[in-house]
Amino acid sequence: MFLSGQSEPILVPEVSESRIEVRQGFTGADLLLYGAIVDPAGPGATADYDIVVVLKGPTEPIRLREKERIAGIWMNAGDSDFRSAPSFFAVASSRPISEIVDPRTAAIYELGTNFIQLSPSGMIDPQVQARFARGLVDMRQRAGLYKQDAEGVRIKQGVLYQARIALPSNVTTGPYTAETFAIANGRVVASATAEIEVVKxxxxxxxxxxxxxxxxxxxxxxxxxxxxxxxxxxxxxxxx
Missing domain, CATH: 1.20.5 (Single alpha-helices involved in coiled-coils or other helix-helix interfaces)
Incomplete structure (x- = not known):
């Protein structure tokens, strides 16, 4: 998918591996996402663009349970269901996200682990929902499944960009999407998507x-x- 106008740049994305094979003894993979920024105004005009790459794995339903110490015994004190949560989520950017866009824009495009769009199931208090969402993100960050690198994208000569994202050994198989965004003056001016398949x-x-x-x-x-x-x-x- 491309977002472009007559005077807007176009992203041409590529990935080092469009198919990752998971075999016995799989220890993970190092994925290189790279491409070019094509600007109608010429190569020199791309110098002020920032690049953000968002890699997402297949979504899956999940139930979280909260434990509480009652009378010296750890017991389930509450739970929350999410209809769809990405099994893997990684963001790499040329600068910290807070320096590139405002929180509203970051939330729209999911530019960061704090802006993952989760779908809760059933009626739940917003504050409780936010607590469970933070717990899910923290749990998967510790498992290496959610990550964010504020200096993970390198831009050369204002035209070429590249980012490396490591997939751990415990990744879920299925279709992955790598979304790349070109951002200028706090606005997303172009985007493109590349597909990656992780198979056993x-x-x-x-x-x-x-x-x-x-x-x-x-x-x-x-x-x-x-x-x-x-x-x-x-x-x-x-x-x-």
Whole structure:
């Protein structure tokens, strides 16, 4: 997708890998997102542009539970459901976001981990919802799944840009989108999107495909395998 006018720049994005294969022993991947800023006014006119790259993984529903210490015992004190939360979210920018756009613009384009658009399910107090949202972001930041780099984009000669975003080993497979924004004077003047696919291959990939295509048989096989392993373990312990 491009946002451009007669006098607005155009972004031409590229990614180092449009398909990332997750095999047994996968330790993560280093993704390079790069491209060019094409400005009708000429190369020198792009010197004042900032670049922000937002990489998002597949969305998924999630339930958060809050624990509280009651009578010396940790117990569930509350919970909240989100219909869609990105499994992975990373932002890289040429400068701190607060120096590039105002909070309203950052919220519209999700330019930062503080501006991730979550979809809560059911009726919940706004303050409680905000607390659970902060908890979700903090939890996934500690897992390396949400991250933000205020100096993660390099711009060369006002035309070429590049950003590196590391994908950890625990990433969710599925379609990823890399959105790149060119910003001038606090306004998004151009944007473009690149697609990335993270897939499981090998034996793990075959298991995933089997589970999706033949889910009833897959479930029955899993039950039979569990029963067989339990029976075998019982026989071994009986002999010992």
């Amino acid at each position: 291959v090998g034996l793990e990939g075959q298991v995933v495909v089997a589970a999706q295509r033949w889910s009833p048989l897959y479930g029955l096989g899993a039950i039979l395998l569990s029963l067989g392993m339990g029976w075998l373990a019982g026989r071994l312990f009986a002999r010992l």
